[in-house]
Amino acid sequence: MLERFGLEKIGIVAAKELRDNLRDRRSTILSMIYPLIGPVVLGMLVLFVGATLSAPKVSEHVVVVQGSAQAPEFVAFVREQGADVVETDLEDIARAVRQGMHPAVLVFPDDYAEAYAQERNVEIQLIIDSSRLSSIMAIGRTVELVNRFNRQIAQSRLAVHGLDPDVASPMSLKSVNVAASLSISGIFLNMMGPFLIFNVFIGGVYLAIDTTAGERERGSLEPLLINPLPRWQLMLGKYLASLAFTALAVLAAVVAYKVIFSGLGLLGVGLKVNPSVGDFALIFLVTVPIQMLAVAVQMIVATVTKSFKETQTYLGLLPLLPSVPGMIMVFVPLQPTTLSMLVPTYGQTILIGQIVRGEGAPLFDLLLSGGSTIAITIVLLFLAARFYNREQVAFAH
């Protein structure tokens, strides 16, 4: 097809760069492993943190107590609620809790029974380790049981004294959680966009560096530039080769997300929404314009910097920049506006989030975001071609 327009040399350059760099086995394999890091990390987060933060069932809850013989009423109450009570005779409770043997231990003092009988207030201790994230749910449940027991006893005592129990309880608090059922997994799902965009910016970056700054440093750029083809065609050939590698890396990441999400679903710890193959195909398409943009920026940086090392430094920082809005969005979900669709990487972060959460992305937004990013890419490519035309391009300064 390129022949018809006299552009076949672009294809020749791209094919050579692909062949050359595919032979660099180590870099190729590494570039296909990097994209898997995001999905694996996200999968682990869902698996472990998700499991920790999801509340265990009451029937599975065990209250560990020392001195339960002092408080038969409490034990009965807990069992009535469906949880279980276990007596511990450990000497060093603090150590046991710190080591995670028990998430929390309730300690009834020796004078508890007496105080209870006399209707006196008595302090009981709850031994916890607040630095253990995995204990949060168990602690909460134990505290809740103690509070409920407290309330029930107080009410029955007030009733005995002929008082309305409400007198001692001016307010009752009930929190209403309006987050969708995917609240926790939703946070993880929101991270997918920024992760993917990070992949976009590192997927083919070493190729962009190697084919421009690397070629200059090896001294093969000068003879290459003497060949009879316009420099913009040479630049575009290298651009397309880098773009192909970027696309491959992003594709690897997207496939890995699908595999891991489905795998989590099979394990039963899955997310409440499981995006379909079609959703992931759409997500990949959404990243294509950013891939084009990312490689264009990489070509410019690799052309204007003075050395291979300098290029690496700048391009190493580059992936962090577009991830910033996405990272902010993870914690502060902003209302998507038409304007945000025009911002490359930002619009796509929103769109990927919408697709992955199963909300679907409006066609208008898809076109607007893709169109705007591609338009900016074209400007950048013109710029890259101009930089390629400078005579300094051939020489390490």
Add this chain to the structure above:
Amino acid sequence: MIEVRKLRKTFKDVVAVEDVSFIARDGEVTGLIGPNGAGKTTTLRILYTIMRPDSGVALIDGHDAAREPQEVQRRIGVLPDNRGLYPRLTAREHVRYYGRLHGIAPAELEARIDALVTTLGMEDVADRRAKGFSKGQTLKVALVHQPHNVLLDEPTNGLDVDSSRAVRDMVRRIRDEGRCVLFSSHIMSEVKALCDRIVVMGHGRVVAEGTPDELAEMTGQADLEEIFVTIAREEAELKKKATFEALKEQLDA
């Protein structure tokens, strides 16, 4: 044919080439000689389209290197001083890449590559990765598109005796085919043995030009080496003076 008229090129404040003019004819070997920093490489780079002159023109078969780079690139074969290879490509693939970029039809190109491999006696290494291509071989690779004009920047630099001789033999063969060869060197004996005409450069200018005999007559010195040494000495003096003045300026400041 290569023609250079009143070429001037500066890098920031440094004048690399000033008012350089000469002609390299077809069927002749023209030597560009001078000490390091005389402007040889810059002149060649302007001719092979990698640099643009501030003023003046560089013509290859009548085409302006600055205005019609592609026309010029089609007509030249170049061996730059600094010529890196792709370590992961084979010799054959190198030739194929350059050949295709020159627009040689694939069938024709493969035939030429086979012929080249045979002439070079490279049958056993042509399909190995390109680590250790010799410079003589590189030169032949650079000429696969059979250019009419051949530009060589210090082609025998760093070569052993046998390889240097192979390069010189090839240069003669190209000339005998009626093509135009322009090559730079700072090795006197080489230039004397090989060149039909010599352009002597010093501090960015052409200081003498002619056949080896004419040059000897002109300077009254039978030995070309002497001309060269004189220029080199002047060059060194100039540099010393410049350094001294810069130092003085700094001290005054």
